[in-house]
Each structure stands twice: as structure tokens, then as C-alpha cells.
Amino acid sequence: MQGLKLGMIGCGVHAKANIFSSLHMMGYPMKAVCARHLERAQEAAARFGIDKAFGNYKEMLDQEELDAVFVITEAASQADIVKECLQRGLHVFVEKPLGMNEQEALEIADLADEMNKKVMVGFMKRFSPSYIAMKRIMNNKEDFGTALSFMGMFAITSGRPGWDNNVFTKVGGIHYVDLMRDLFGEVQDIHGYTNSVDVEVDNIFTMRFDSGMIGSMFFGGIPAWKRHWEEICVTGTNGFVKVDNMMQVRYHFDKPVKTAGARWKTLDEEDTVLAPVNTSSSGGWRDLYLNGYVGELEHFFDCIEKDQNPICDARDNVKTMALCDQIVQCLKGK
Template sequence: MFGVAKRELLSVDQPRIGVIGAGRHAKANIYPVVRLAGAQIAAVCARHLDRARAAAGEFGAEHAYASPAEMLRRERLDAVFVIAPEREQVGLVREVLRAGLPVFAEKPVGLDEHEAEEIASLAARTGQPVMVGFMKRFAPAYVQLKQFMHEPGFGDPLSLHGMFAIGSRPGWDDEWFIKTGGIHYVDLCRYLFGEVTEVRGFGNTREIQVDQCFTLLFEHGEIGGLFFAGVPAWTRHHEELTVTGTHGFARVENLLRIAAHLDRPASPDRPRWQTIDEEDRVLTAVHTSASGGLKDLYLNGYVGEISHFLECLRSGTEPQPSAADNVKTMGLCDRILRAIRS
């Protein structure tokens, strides 16, 4: 709970939201979901007023601004979404917190552990929650993966290995790739297995062609390995993550398919090669036009994360991942970079 800083929402049924940022990602993935999840976009702020007005008109907002300070001063809001360029996030989140409002902020919130800690400390002092947009935690495939890990027949989790690969972009290097793209999978490692005690890594990055691999040792002895790439070969985008337990494994492929296997011999009194008893469970996304274009917003986790944030506003509980949790993810990113560079 947020104690004295908690206040009644202006509208429990339809919280009033201000949004800072009107770029491509915000308009494609955040604005539609805020409305889909039951909130009202009351005001939009962007660096250029014409873009703010265009977004306000498209998504039904009452007012548009070119100044965050003016929006925060004039509007009656329940929370603010900060969906801005990465280097601007910290300053904008700081401004919203000092105005006494809860924040949902796209990752990364801070470009290193120090900046992340600054925001976490400010959130604690102001008593206002900050949720960081690690939407992969809410993607149905990874939610199901974690459920498989806790099934009795899965056994003790032992290890994970995965990859995230996309095309390269101008200005990328090892640090920018990890902290703006790969960070989702760094965060997933913590979400699934807990904190990391040791990191080792290698990089083969050449100018803007990013190529990295690293291994992780977790606090309870589990191990992990990840491969990240930002090269033309992977322009089509590929991600997968496999978790192995003592009696089962589960693999997510591109958020569209999850396959799980549990070692359950059908007959203990004869060799298994004499029968057929290997059992896999496969879940896939349905192929349909009925979603009207909303399918990706659900499968990527945007609907899940924003619905969670709004429910926490209504209940007065702290959303996760919080600003404090973000400090640990950013700290792990910093450690991975040091390992790759050493």
C-alpha cells in the first residue's frame, strides 16, 4: 500500500490517464491498450504540439500539450504513462513523481543501475508507484511457461537457455542493444529464476552488427545461457526460451507456441522402448481474423501489463515490476556488459 499518498481515483471505472509521448510505438501499442483495458486517455503531451493534437484526436483525449509541466499543472489525472525516447525517460518520470502522480513508464527507466536507483528512491519518498514496462512477463506464452515450471511433475528447475535476434539498426552497440532490446530477456531470467550471482560473457560485435552470448549462475544454483544478435541475418526476428527441470522441460517459440514435456513412464515394469509413452503438451496461438488486429497486443503482453497497472491503481497495491525491481534488472544489464567487455 502507498499509505497517505494513496488517493481515491477520479473514476474507478475509467481512470483518467495522461500520456507523454506520441511516437510510433506509443500509438501502435500503448494508446490502444490503455483504452482497451478500460481507462480514459484524458490528455496527450508530445514535443511537437501538432503530433500531440493528432494523437489526442485519434484516441479521444480532451486536451493536447507540448509541455509536460503544463499538462501536469492543468489536468486532473489518476496516472501518467511515459512513453518517450530512452534518454528522456528518467527526467520525465522524475517530473511526474514530483507532481504526485503514479507512473507507468516504458523501459528502460534509467540507462544504468544508478539512474534506476534514483527513480526508485524518489518513488519511495513521494509514495507514488512506478511500473516499468517489461511486458514479456505478461505475455501469455511466458505466463504459461512459468505455470509449467510449477507443475508437480516438472521437478526442480535446473537451467534455461534462450535467444533473441533481430536486424541491426544505426547507432547500435553492445550497451544500447542490451538496454533497449535484450533487457526484456534479462528481466525474464530474473522473473523465472530469481537473482543472479555470477555472469560470464563474450561479444563479437562489429560496428552496428551486435553479437553476444553469456552465461548466468542464479542464487539457488540454476544456470542459464542467452544469445543476443542484432544482425541482418535475423531481420525476421526470432526469440525462444527453454527451461529444463529434473523431470520436464518447456520451450517458448516466438510467443506463438509453447511445448512442454514431462517424464511420466506409462509402465514401470517394462522397458520404455517396448511401448509409446513419451508425452508432449503443445499450445499454440489461434489463427483468426476475429481479433481485428488486437492479437499482437495480447500475445506480446501489452494488454496484460497495462491491465495489471490499472488494477493496482484501483486496489492501491504496488504494481510489478516496480521501480525497485527495475534497479535489479538494470544492475544485471550492467554486469552483463562488464562481462562481455572484460
């Protein structure tokens, strides 16, 4: 798949730090790059060895013969750009969110089907080794038992212009909205509570899933969490598993008691901890793997090569955006 002719629309911090860097490391050269400000595209082209730089994405699409395009732009602009790329017969990898509501997401899913092109939404947490491990542990029914409930949180700093409950949920919190669907299935019922004031977001919601799973989630965009923090803990009948910041997985399985006499006299409870090695030998690439960026891009290229639908394609994204809409509405008490 390294013969694919690739174009990039967007040269922001995320695009350069995570997507450009991952593609460069994986050996996938870009043929052309575009940004609203030409000098940014030229800077990215020089940095990553890209042949052409453009200040208008339609000019890039007109002049360059491409197979696939990466769309990493402002959230509200991505839907129209993806439609344009699909209408030109291109496969698309797009950063979340794809559409700002269920209806916009549905229009793109229908167009992707009509054009018979791959659209993958960048929900990289599905590809993080930590959450893959969590899913594997949860599905080990013999040791874990039935997954019953979870508690989670996703918290980042506040004060971003326009980041009210709606935008926070659909641009930031959407990572965990999609992850919950991936781990637990579809939501049957949801209730929410909010103390948000303007761009200082403080929300809690509780859910019941079709699988019978129940859980609670905290979304925070307040000064207390400038460091960024995410965690999720799942409890089963015979075990629990917890992920902290995609850097550590801790799990426990209940075992028959072997201690003679009172258990409080001994240390016989065992947890297993999975963590990455601390090394400088990765050259700074480690985060791209642990955060799931490399995994999601490998999946995208694999789906093009094998003519398969990505697990987080445009059609699946409709369900994630529908759940985002539900969350926003329940926070309004509707």
C-alpha cells in the same frame, strides 16, 4: 479505476500501436496527450478521442489535473520525465528502460518511495500468457521436477544508430534480462563473450543463479534476424518447457515406460503444445493480449486501486538495471 484522469507523454510507433490501442480497447480514456512535435500529439488525439494535445509535457502537467501519466518516450529521456511526474504527485507507468544504469534507477526508486506513488516499468513479457504458462509448468514440481538449466535467445535486426552492446542490452535485450530474473531469480555469477562490431550485436553470456539454476543467453542485433526471434527452453529433472515468440508453448513430462520390448518400435514420447486460436474475430487485438500489453496495464490499474506495489516497480527495476550493467561489463571482460 476508469475514473482516473490519465495523460500520455509520447506518440511514437510503440505508444500508438500498443499502449494507446490497449488503453482504448480496455475503455480507459486519456484526458491529454503530449509529443515533442505538436502535430503528432494532435494526430493521436484525433485518432483516439483525446481532449487535449500538447507539444511540451511540462505544459500538459501544468494545465491538466491528472492522476497518472504514461511515459513512452526515447530511452534516455524517460528518467527525468518520470522524476518530474513523481514530484508533481502522479502515478507513473513508464516504458523500459527506466534509467540507463543502476544509479539512475535507484534515484527514481528512492523518489517514488518518498512521494508514495506507484511507478510501474513496462516489462510486458512478465504478463504474456506464454511466459505465465512457462512459469506455471516449471513450478509444477511433481511433474517437472527441479528446474536445472535454460537456453535462450533474443534477436532483432541491426543497424539502429547508437545501438552498441550497451544500448542493445538496456533498450532491447532488457526484456529478456528482466524475464530471466522473473523466472529464475537473481544472478550469482555471469560471464560473457562478444563478436559485436559497432551496431551489429552478437553476444553470448552464461549465468549461475542464487537458486542453483544455470543458463546461457544469446543476444543478436544482426541482419540475419530481421524477422525478430525470441525463444527460451527450460530443462528440469523430469521435463522441459519451451516458448517460441510468445506464440507457442511446448512442454514434456517424463512418464513411466509402458511399452513392452524395445521402445524404438513405438511412438510413446508425448509433448503437449499450447497455442492461440487462429481467428479474425479478435479484430486485431489478439497480439496486444499475447504480447502482454493488456496484462501489464490491467496490473498497473489494479495496483493503484488496491494500493499495492506493481511486481515490476521502480525498486525491482533497480535489480534489472544492475544486471544489465553486469552484462555490459562482462562483455568488456571486466
